[in-house]
Amino acid sequence: MASAGGGEVHRAQHLPGDPRLPEGRPSSRILAPLRAEGVKTVTVAVLSTVVVLTLLVWSVARSANWPVVRDAFFNGLEFRETFPEIARKFVRNVAYFMVAEPFILALALLLAIMRSLPGPVFFPLRAMAVVYTDFFRGIPTVLVVYLLGFGVPSLGLPGVPRDPAFWAVVALVLSYSAYVAEVYRAGIESVHPSQVAAARSLGLGRWHTLRYVVIPQAVRRVIPPLLNDFVALQKDTALVAFVVAVPEAFKMAQIQQAARFNFTPLLAAALMFLVITVPLTRTVDWLIARERRRREAGAAL
């Protein structure tokens, strides 16, 4: 799946259900070995964690500049004063995500289907899809956000929204669709040709075959990597901050940081992102592990 490499968050895309792809070791099952090996193992693991953390904290805390750094980044008072406001602004980040994701899923599926159409007649559609994905996977997302967020509103076209936030979200949709299309495509290509032959032999047309046989199986297989991209998108909603006047969580944190000469608000923003992305990431890993277990149990046809 060389085609699915790319941006920083997209490097490792698992595709369970496709035996042709190489498998990494499950980094996901952090707790599984513990559960399997009993109380003694757990005790050792806990002790070792405590020792490592203590050493880490102690070695950082004894550095000469620690008091200064602590006040600048881990200031309890600053945190208490800025966190509630930043948390409230984070609602915008969630909203950007919720608006963008459905469009991404739809546009990406369209691109993946365009790219999988066979025959010379559909060459222009295939070519368009290839150019699109190459283009948007090749540009840093932040650049697309800048270009659309600043560029389109200043064109002043009649009937076109002028809100930079609108165009920033459009930029996220365009950019992420390219990545997600590749995920879908890997899924579509992992459906065995004999499934298509079986459907066509029953007299089902090309579209029905795609709609009822290929795409449902493809999507099922790529749900974990799709969720990976969900996590990445949730983080990248912070990019909207670069072009909007109305602050979301990251922008709010920057404003507070500049006003207070203190970096703690940025950590408050980071915490908000973690609250959403860590459970999502854990869910993804759990899904990947479950898919692998099911496959190893030989349940998959």
Place this chain on the structure above:
Amino acid sequence: MRAEAAPAAGPAATGEPALRLEGVRKSFGRLEVLKGVDLAVAEHEVVCLIGASGSGKSTLLRCINLLEPVNAGRIFVHGEEITARGVDVNRIRRRIGIVFQSFNLFPHMTVLRNVTLAPEKALGLPRAEAEDRALELLGRFGLADKAREYPDRLSGGQQQRVAIVRALAMEPDIMLLDEVTSALDPELVAEVLAVIRELARAGMTMVIATHEMGFARDIADRVCFLDAGVILEEGPPERIFTEPRHERTRRFLQRIIEAGRL
């Protein structure tokens, strides 16, 4: 419905066979797999294709179903040329059922949905009617209690019977069976063969590629020995199996006997 209507419509009465192949050739790249196959299958006839692996049996069946375009030659179904330009392949395929060696059931659908999908989407039957028909067919082949299961919960034999039911649900004029027992454990072969016997009794026109020589001898009206892309020898099973005329047929059957398959 169509199967019953067809004889009344007359193609059989005019002497036109259910299926006719004229000089069918098929190549994959530089490899010519079929080198001019002629074959006529009468209505209600059961023809078994035998021959070594790679002799072109599967390719021949896939060509008849239009899953592979032929390079030369013509194929007729009840007198209509299906290899002609501009033919609606989906309409043709609805009249020709095919069952594959590897079952190829849709793993994300229940058995019932596997069977009803094509009648609903390709024939436009209402879902309730498609399900009624599917359940009736499943019941007829001892699969009624599996209707709500997913394919991966079924044994290989059951899966292959479902695949046969799925093809039958389109009420095809002709059934093509491609090594349908080759992927099965030996103890599961019998249940699938029983289903095919039942179809033969019901008068289904069938072309069967098989390695089960005992079965072929038993069920076939005619056996065709495929060798290097042509039908080298054909005739009633008794004659082919007891007094093959061709040296290569003799040698093939000799190998089969040595393998304990006849």
